[in-house]
Amino acid sequence: MINSKSITRNTSSRKRYALAAAILAVNTVGPLTVSAFILPSLQHQRQRTNHVMRATAVAAKPSSPVVVSNNAEELSHSETTLRLKPSFDLFQLLTEEEGGIIPPTTTGNTHRDSTVLHTSSQPTDTLKDVKLADYIGKGKDSRKIESLPDPFKMVEKELKPFADSISELVSSDQPILSMAAKHFFEKRHGKRFRPVIVQLVAKAVAAAEPEQIGVNGAASHSVADGTANWAWSGASDVDVNSANHQGSDVWRKQAQLGQIVEMIHVASLIHDDVLDEADTRRGGESVHKLYSNKVAVLAGDYLLARASVLLARLENTSVVQIMATALESLVSGEIMQLKSPPKSLLQMETYLRKSYYKTASLICYACRSTALLGGHSYSSTVATACEEFGFHMGLAFQIQDDILDFTAAENVLGKPALADMDLGLSTAPILYATQEYKELRPLVMRRFKDKGDKQTALEYLYKSPTAMNKARALALFHAEKAVQAILRLPQSEARDALIRLTHAIKDIAMCKRTNGQKDGVATELKTKRR
């Protein structure tokens, strides 16, 4: 705590306060230097052809709840663990050069064919086979990222009415508190990143026709008596397309899901803040910290409870199951972070798994749930593409964050924030440096506990010519995979906006500037960590 008596009365103290306030302000009120989006939006009319048989057998009651069939349970759970397979087993974590393997085909990831959803009855996809790398670089052959729609602008107005969002919880008549809340809850990505992704994915899947999936050629499905083919799990009796999606009940449920995701995320942030007794005894602030614990537990519980009730009201038990698994993943990730055997801390695989659990799992499960709410079935190409997109996007974001921990703060404070190392965490840049310099291994294994460890690690990081670049390349790898996944969906404004969002991550990770002026989307995303 600051001893106010020792603050000198000269102007430098005022400057310090001003600087601190400025840091806060910059993060929350990020300047929107956005380039207007140039090309007209890509509208295309969709004809709702007589397409697939769906669970129309129970069309009688529009609100008939959606169930998970027996087969689905058997196929998506194993005997001993009784849980959904974690996605990192389905999708690739590391590049092949680093020892990553292309995961085997399992029932969860069979439908990754990029031609399935692009039928000949649609106009051709202008972004067919595009890569993120095409948008990097200033040559005249490279595409302009501004040609894609702005993701935040697209959903800005839609997200306003949903009053359950966290920043409305923290009352608006105390502006400093609102600003502070934004700083706390959105410290990494600002602008309610998760609900934005959910909204955009919702729009993107509305543009895709639900597929006909069946066993032995026939799509057997009767939700009522539970004999539905497992592949149909989660599919609900909805009929929306791009034209009537906005404002429909499906849209509302998906927007609600975005809020639920945000609540779960914040609840886990708050619960992660609970301090152990060892921490409370330090510094003699135990009373304050004990009260803080109480408040932390209750506030987090409140948010989780609220999220549970709202989740139940989406009337889709598959989605409930998936989001509960997301909560479980968050808990597992936090525990992995707390207690891991020291040797495992040296492996990239551990770091990526932990990143999956802590960040990517919520986003990828949210994306898959959005597809289910949109009427697509569990094993459809659409749902798998959404999950894969969310998975890689989440990992790319996490790696970006970890890079920023070293690079961003330098611009403001003059030295890196090192918040991760303070917690004893070794992230991608350090791990790559450790692969090069074996001297770093004991430091990583003892979580930088000794005096001077952090400085040493930092020195080695700066010494290594490749560590930071490898980390950036990893972020780019995942960003590319995310784009590949989302390109499987038919073209729509929302899908293209998602590509732009992914590009913004890569932008930050590579610390690139286009023509001396940063892409507005990237500016919105980039924040300084505490």
Place this chain on the structure above:
Amino acid sequence: MNATRTQITGRIFRKMWQERTLASMANFVTDSIKDAVKSSILEEASRPDSKLWSAADSDGQTKPYADLKSDKETITMKNSLMTGYNHVNSPISPARLLMLHDPLDEWYLDSKPSGLSAPPLKPESDPFLLSKDDMKTLSQSIRSDLIGSDHPVLSKAAAYFFEEGQDGGKKVRPMMVLLLSRAMKIHTKQNSVVRPDLFQAQRRLAEISEMIHTASLFHDDVIDGADTRRGAPAVHKVFGNKMAILAGDYLLARASIFLARLRDVEVVETMSTIIEHLVRGEVMQMKGSDVGATENERMIQYLRKNFYKTASLMANSCKSAAILGGYNDSIVGAAYRYGKHLGIAFQLVDDVLDYEGSASTMGKPALSDLNAGLATAPILFAAEMYPEQLIPLIERKFKYQGDVDVAVDYVKKSGAMKRTKDLAQVHVEIAIESIAELGPSIYKEALVQLAHKVVDRTR
């Protein structure tokens, strides 16, 4: 020369100190901001009329998003409610909620127990004997699921109260659910059931309710800083605060997954409401009653808090068991009322035992409520007789030296214990009356026995 050197050193020190304070200020700002933000979430949550509690109220009113208030929306919504098509934030099956209209106003404070005593206990209708096997398999089943987690420490923490051979608490809640399920089945004599796996589903429901209960225990013990629970050290003493909280979250997540796999949307909503009520009760307890409330208001607030913290879990679990069976509304209502009134009685007797019991007969030390500053039924009844002496103590939460002893004296003097026990008896009788409509069976007798046991117990 010296002056210059001092100046230079001074400048260097000042710069270093500036950097340090800036860094520490950044932390300071963040910590207190976080605390302020969390507190304001709780402030909002503790207001009973907060919109955050809307639509979950048991009085069946639906309160859709305030902003979507255009006329067209309202009309559409009314229409859809009438045709049974649900708006995305309205309760599922509003008709049933209206039927179970439960504004939590009536607590029968002025009723007197009719003095009927428990019928003689026959071994074939002993609730504990009847459900013994089921309870064993319940613990086993929960344990085998939790052990499947990826992380061994997490599994251990989460399964802390489900260990083999441990006493594991009284397991009243699952027992109620299971006995009720069987009693209802016999009553309705339905040959065709709504679902072929009905009994497994109801058994799974009992497990879910026990998991939710355990999760709430983990969190509550961290909040209260309790040392022991059920005769063993509290979870957070063994594993640490953070692990206890995370284990509670993990239990909650697993419970939700099982809940979803029951494939009944109304049940999912009912059980989720329990979680919300648990938090609401805890927030009410933390906030305490308003200063300057009358004795009656205080008592009502206390009883409502009891409902949210204890009775809601029992009431809604029983209700869910009935919903799973597809029984008619009157059976569902009977199950709900049985659970609710038994839960109220259970908590009242708990509060009495806190004054009467000692650390050896119960798993937790006596007078823990008073020492924690909580005003429970006995002290509230005593305050009705001795307001000037006791109200100030209640309002300052028994903080001063000697407050606790004074309070205990007055409680003994005023006969408040008997009044509390009488109130518990009244609620037990209402509970028994609720299930009177069920057809005769050993399970129904067991339920009656269980109800009487709640009042007659010593731990």
